[in-house]
Amino acid sequence: MSDSEQVDSGIAQQFAVQAVHHTLGVRADVDSCAALTRRINGLLDQAFQHFQQDGAALACRAGCNFCCHLRVMVYPHEAIALFRYLGSRMPREQATVVRERVTRNAALVSEMAREGRTAAGLACAFLVDGKCSAYEVRPGACSGYHSLSRERCEAEYKAAGSAPEGVPVLKSLRYVAAALDDGMEQGLAALGLSKARIELHTAVAALIKSPALIQRWRSGRELLKSGGR
Numbered sequence: 001m002s003d004s005e006q007v008d009s010g011i012a013q014q015f016a017v018q019a020v021h022h023t024l025g026v027r028a029d030v031d032s033c034a035a036l037t038r039r040i041n042g043l044l045d046q047a048f049q050h051f052q053q054d055g056a057a058l059a060c061r062a063g064c065n066f067c068c069h070l071r072v073m074v075y076p077h078e079a080i081a082l083f084r085y086l087g088s089r090m091p092r093e094q095a096t097v098v099r100e101r102v103t104r105n106a107a108l109v110s111e112m113a114r115e116g117r118t119a120a121g122l123a124c125a126f127l128v129d130g131k132c133s134a135y136e137v138r139p140g141a142c143s144g145y146h147s148l149s150r151e152r153c154e155a156e157y158k159a160a161g162s163a164p165e166g167v168p169v170l171k172s173l174r175y176v177a178a179a180l181d182d183g184m185e186q187g188l189a190a191l192g193l194s195k196a197r198i199e200l201h202t203a204v205a206a207l208i209k210s211p212a213l214i215q216r217w218r219s220g221r222e223l224l225k226s227g228g229r
């Protein structure tokens, strides 16, 4: 990592620590979960723009959604933010459809796990008309994901997440995303909140079935008894 990348990563890490402190540290409720997710997405969006203006050939474009077919792991507060979004910001009819898809996908993910497979290749339940229907509160794993090659993303999609070459990324941006995760985990640990990541559909389906899980997480336990990995 170069000196400037180290500085960028240090700033990003501190940003995430402070973002947790100013949201969940004030009140660990559903609105704070959504606010924290928006703050992290805001910083990643700025980083994207910064590197793009600096000449980075990022291949990501609106409507390109190969990566929305990969397995996504979310922090508990990110799952709560998606759950909250379904019940508060998404048009009611669309939310009903997405909830059904979340539940169906969670069952498929569970079946795949039993067979020793990952959920790669499954379209995310929040993907509607080719776009993320919960864009403003999409998890950090989504907002930090990027590629320098659309062709390699397509190959990865066709290989259900296991193309041998993988997807080329911009190292500087990957460092920023990783530093945000580090800072987030530090901030959550400081508040005594679980940072155990869970597969997206598994987590949101569990919240749809039992919103009381939010209180379980707020009390310092893992969001799901089973872990949900």
Ligand code: SF4
Pocket (backbone or CB within 6 Å): 067, 068, 069, 072, 124, 125, 126, 127, 128, 131, 132, 133, 134, 135, 138, 139, 142
């Ligand atoms: S949450 Fe949104 S951005 Fe993330 S995989 Fe699902 S549709 Fe794509």
